[in-house]
Amino acid sequence: MTGPQRIVCLTEEPTEVLYALGEQDRIVGISGFTVRPPRARKEKPKVSAFTSAKIGEILKLEPDFVVGFSDIQADIAAELIxxxxxxxxxxxxxxxxxxxxVRRLGALVGVASRADAYADGLRRGLEAIEREAALLPRRPKVYFEEWDEPPITGIRWVAELVRIAGGDDIFPERAAEPMAKGRILEDADEVVRRAPDIILGSWCGKKFRPDKVAARPGWxxxxxxxxxxxxxxxxxxxxxPGPAALTEGVAEIARIVRAWAARAA
Structure with a gap:
């Protein structure tokens, strides 16, 4: 077996990818926020949150490779380095x-061809959803809300998945902003002006409250x-930003868009 043998995953997506590639035995620690695959929570010790990590616990696991995501984990990465x-x-x-x-992580752990095949399958799934969406009689305007106080609009991959599923994100210019602060809506009335046909809520880590959203002034x-x-x-x-979004996430958006289109027709 080539590549690193003792991997700590600071977020969920490397865990999900490595399990999908059959390389879960290399994982020695995971994020406490991991829910996919469900068995990972039972099998692996939890050593990090998103913005913090138990550095001592990670070092005790003697990892030869740690995988994380985004600038938010820069301090954790620096300490481990x-x-x-x-x-x-x-x-x-x-x-x-x-x-x-997916391809790069697979290559880094020595299973590049398996990762390429997996990524190709994920892309084919997206193309199938896009082909089905092209047959819809109308495309809904979609507002995706990532947080409520303050309102934060969807990140780029979410806006792209909305498009693949047959909708059009109403804040494409904000989706291009990599940082959440660039996607904060200073004026929530802008949503009223852009008049979405569908509102999707995914409040990171807490339950979406449609009643609360509907009760906003003017909405x-x-x-x-x-x-x-x-x-x-x-x-x-x-x-x-891993396989879940490209499979179950986009499928759920597509289901909602198709149901809207059927009612609108």
Whole structure:
């Protein structure tokens, strides 16, 4: 077996990818937020949150490779690097970036051909959803909300998945912003003006409250609110830049869009 043998995953997506590739035996520690695959929670010790980690516990596991995600984990990475651990922090933000991430992680652990085949399968699944969406008589305008106080709009891969599923994200210019602070809505009335047909909520780590959203001042005029088109997509399915978003996450968006299109027809 080539590549690292003792891997700590600081977020869920490397865990999900390594299990999908049949390389779960290399994983010695995971994020406490991991829910996919469910067996990982039972089998692996939890050594990190998203913005913090038990550095001492990680070092006790004697990892030869630690995988994390984004600038938010820069301090954790720096501390581990200072302790002599090899760390890879990916910072992908798009659908293509997720597919490339799967390929690179597979290559780093020595199973490049298996990872390529897996990524190709994920892409074929997206193309099938896109072909089906092209047959819809109308495309809904979609507002995706990642947080409520303050309202934060969807990140780039979410906007891309909405498009693949047959909808059009109403804040494409904000989806291009890599940092959450660039996607904060200073004026929530902008949602009213852009008049989405569907509102999707995925409040990172807490339950989406359609009643609360519908009760915002002036929001009764929004087509989505008027027609009761407010839907939750569970955050583990859509807010992790890994396989879940490209499978169950996009499938859930597509289901909601198809149902809307059927009613609109």
């Amino acid at each position: 200072r302790c002599g651990v090899e760390v890879w922090i990916s910072n992908h933000r798009s659908v293509d970036g997720i597919l490339d991430y 009764a005029a929004i087509p989505a609110v008027r027609d009761g088109e407010l839907h939750e997509i569970k955050s583990p399915l859509i807010l992790q």
